[in-house]
Amino acid sequence: MKKILIVAPYCSIPKEPYFNRFLFLAELLSNKFNVTLITSDFRHFDKTHRAYVASNKFKLILLHEPGYKKNVSIQRVLSHKVFTNNFDAWVNNSDNFNFDLVYSAAPLLQTNIILSELKERVHFKLVVDVQDIWPEAISSAVPILSSVPNYFIPFYKKANKVYSSADGLVAVSKTYLERALFVNKKAKSEVVYIGSDFELINNSISYEKDENKFILVYLGTLSFSYDVETVIRAVNKCHQNGFPVELHIFGGGPFEMKLKNISSENIIFHGFKELSHIYSFMKSADVAVNALTSSAKQSVTNKLSDFMSIGIPILNSQNNSEVLELLDDVDHENYIAGNIESAYEKIVLLYKNKNELKFQPNSKFNRSNEYKKITKLIDGLLNDN
Numbered sequence: 001m002k003k004i005l006i007v008a009p010y011c012s013i014p015k016e017p018y019f020n021r022f023l024f025l026a027e028l029l030s031n032k033f034n035v036t037l038i039t040s041d042f043r044h045f046d047k048t049h050r051a052y053v054a055s056n057k058f059k060l061i062l063l064h065e066p067g068y069k070k071n072v073s074i075q076r077v078l079s080h081k082v083f084t085n086n087f088d089a090w091v092n093n094s095d096n097f098n099f100d101l102v103y104s105a106a107p108l109l110q111t112n113i114i115l116s117e118l119k120e121r122v123h124f125k126l127v128v129d130v131q132d133i134w135p136e137a138i139s140s141a142v143p144i145l146s147s148v149p150n151y152f153i154p155f156y157k158k159a160n161k162v163y164s165s166a167d168g169l170v171a172v173s174k175t176y177l178e179r180a181l182f183v184n185k186k187a188k189s190e191v192v193y194i195g196s197d198f199e200l201i202n203n204s205i206s207y208e209k210d211e212n213k214f215i216l217v218y219l220g221t222l223s224f225s226y227d228v229e230t231v232i233r234a235v236n237k238c239h240q241n242g243f244p245v246e247l248h249i250f251g252g253g254p255f256e257m258k259l260k261n262i263s264s265e266n267i268i269f270h271g272f273k274e275l276s277h278i279y280s281f282m283k284s285a286d287v288a289v290n291a292l293t294s295s296a297k298q299s300v301t302n303k304l305s306d307f308m309s310i311g312i313p314i315l316n317s318q319n320n321s322e323v324l325e326l327l328d329d330v331d332h333e334n335y336i337a338g339n340i341e342s343a344y345e346k347i348v349l350l351y352k353n354k355n356e357l358k359f360q361p362n363s364k365f366n367r368s369n370e371y372k373k374i375t376k377l378i379d380g381l382l383n384d385n
Contacts, residue, residue, distance in 0.1 A: 116165035127168035173299035196309035222253035234343035311361035
């Protein structure tokens with residue numbers, strides 16, 4: 001049986017609220033391969049440390065890092081440095097590393113640099129799964145960098161080295177795959193959206209809906225790239241003008257307290273909840289909120305994958321061309337990021353048309369089907385001599 005190592009520093013592990021891409025892959029691939037999953041002992045989504053949890057289907061390795069409180073901080077840089085040092089020591093230990101293929105998330109960049117250097121000495125196939133484009137994504141947190149040519153931004157050459165060293169490239173969007181293929185056109189490649197667990201969605205029972213309320217739902221991080229404040233202020237205006245609109249927020253982040261301080265009583269913060277609970281709530285809501293700032297570089301995100309999987313109508317500020325194309329298949333309204341009046345007008349329009357809004361799930365986001373493309377790519381690489 002071939003041995004596969006999955007490297008995913010931000011991965012969820014069994015029994016945690018979010019069942020993410022790499023945990024799903026670890027379980028899927030373990031049906032055919034001997035799988036080891038490496039991740040951090042620090043949980044990125046709620047900034048806590050985790051204890052080891054056994055997995056029956058694959059081997060789990062938790063590497064230590066001290067953690068951080070803010071996503072954009074020196075503390076995070078130092079924390080990742082500890083993780084990558086521990087990762088470097090682990091993979092360069094000949095007793096540990098005997099894998100036929102490594103499937104690695106990007107970012108982090110440095111773990112992939114370590115793998116690309118190891119690959120020069122040890123024979124194995126490397127597949128890089130592009131989750132976000134660095135350093136381009138830095139400009140979401142530091143907008144002034146959006147006008148700086150990429151080759152002047154730190155880590156640009158490192159990113160090119162990561163992409164060019166891969167035998168296979170998988171990406172969560174066409175946008176990201178095109179960036180990686182720009183420096184490595186020889187790699188086997190696939191676009192596989194982050195997607196969702198359709199079985200979990202189908203088994204999640206909708207809550208009883210209050211027909212007197214118009215329910216918006218936001219899922220994810222409360223931080224730099226996300227235009228949640230604009231939506232909150234627009235919903236506040238709806239409340240002031242007598243529209244029965246509620247905004248329910250699942251998740252958290254460094255802007256949470258600031259956003260709570262400007263929120264009226266019809267904005268409810270739920271924190272982190274089990275995914276089945278979130279799916280049940282979304283199935284009984286009216287509209288999901290895909291709110292990103294104008295400088296955000298994201299394309300098809302985790303939250304958008306969940307929205308498209310459920311098929312819920314969407315209030316959107318994202319102007320990425322790939323996202324706009326996907327939104328053609330679902331009821332939606334686009335507002336201008338940062339513009340409270342625009343968001344308010346679109347929310348009111350959705351409210352007035354609520355009886356015409358339809359749920360339209362998109363099968364392209366069904367992990368059980370779409371992730372078979374990854375298995376096929378891996379099979380092809382392992383069978384290459």
